[in-house]
Amino acid sequence: MAIRERLSGNEAMAVAMKQINPDVVAAFPITPSTEVPQYFSTFVANGQVDTEFVPVESEHSAMSACIGAQAAGGRAMTATSANGLALMWECLYIASCSRLPIVLACVNRTLSGPLNIHNDHSDSMGARDSGWIQIYSENCQEAYDNMLMANKIGEHPDVLLPVMVCQDGFITSHAIENLDLVEDDKVKAFVGEYNPEEYLLNKENPIAVGPLDHFTHCFEHKRQQAQAMMNAKKVVLEVSAEFAKLTGRSYGLFEEYNAEGAEACVVVLNSTAGTAKFVADQYKAQGKKVAVLKPRLFRPFPVDEIAEALAKYKAIAIMDKAESFNAAGGPLFTDVTSALYAKSVFGPKVINYIYGLGGRDVKTDDIEVVFNKTLEIVATGKVDSVYNYLGVRE
């Protein structure tokens, strides 16, 4: 029997970490992810976990400590947001290139500046090329479930990459939701022991980690790392299938909602997908069909599957809660459109909306603007503006 609980998104992630019982958690507090290590340190103080908790003096040190712990042969986890993630920057690349499957709870917050503590995706989107697997979560349940799956995905021998589980700061991190928890013993069995093939504290087989890697070998290491990212997609599906058997909750690379018969589609990440699904149901009741596609796995980007799923639509609006400042649309837009082009999907008209920056509220009537625009494009076949901003004062 699953355990019915009411938890905030942060608490849900911390409880997942408690059940995983990692060897090391090294973290530094930053809003809105602070509660994750805060709750976790309580579990440590209460003796509910065996974890070595390292209250470091910065996020750079948090990630460095995780790298050291994971290289030593332990399972290391951390949590952060916004500028904390930015301060981890160089270490993120060290973790992924060293093939250390650290798990990071990323509670999405606007990356300063201007100084802002509220939600958008500018922090994790900036880390999209750091070699970390990125999984996005719509609500508290998904944040919890994705955390439970993260170790298994990252630690798979074909992958060996760090994993970032993202959820929206405040919107889900501080919202209390009813959710189903998995029993401790089942989590333990599902996640399993971490038995790395090579690790620093193995005196039987000593290794050197992180050596100088010049032009003679560096390219081969990068190519191998790229392969690990390609392999991750299949592993995400396998782990998700196993998780579905355990819990009955099914997850894929993305979720497609109200796709049946729809000619318009809105692509959107995290909590706004929930709002969009609500509006999609209202529209459906009125006989207007707009689908919602919510990517779950953003790194690796499921190019083939997303292009195939989107090929059937006439109009697609891709919503980005991050500005790329490339004058050519947000990061999700660029990835989706590049997937469509690379897979020779030229049919759908595509537009981009940058929305919700700095935590600007996104209401159902904002979503209606996007839905109406896509329906208009379906009807007219014409796109008057590709790059758009939603909810900004003009």
Add this chain to the structure above:
Amino acid sequence: MSCNKELKTVSPDVNWKDITKGGNIPWAGNAELFKTGDWRSMKPIWLEDKCKQCLLCYPVCPDTSILVNAEGKRVEFDYDHCKGCGVCVKVCPFKAIDFVEEK
């Protein structure tokens, strides 16, 4: 494990499928394989007849290029790795280490 072991997994022509993960080198003490002696512009010369075996030179070597034998006596320099920094020359109380230009 010996450092003379064949370097298959990190050889100059290893492909990306066979190369070790993350640049790991699958045995310890491998820095010995990297010969740094040719960085040297000045070369220390051990003058055995002047040497009193006080061993003050041994701990100051920033590398491990002053070799000590099983009897605890210093022997010849490890010129494969000595970079010619000259710290041992300065520390020797008996002028038993000469310092000459590398030819």
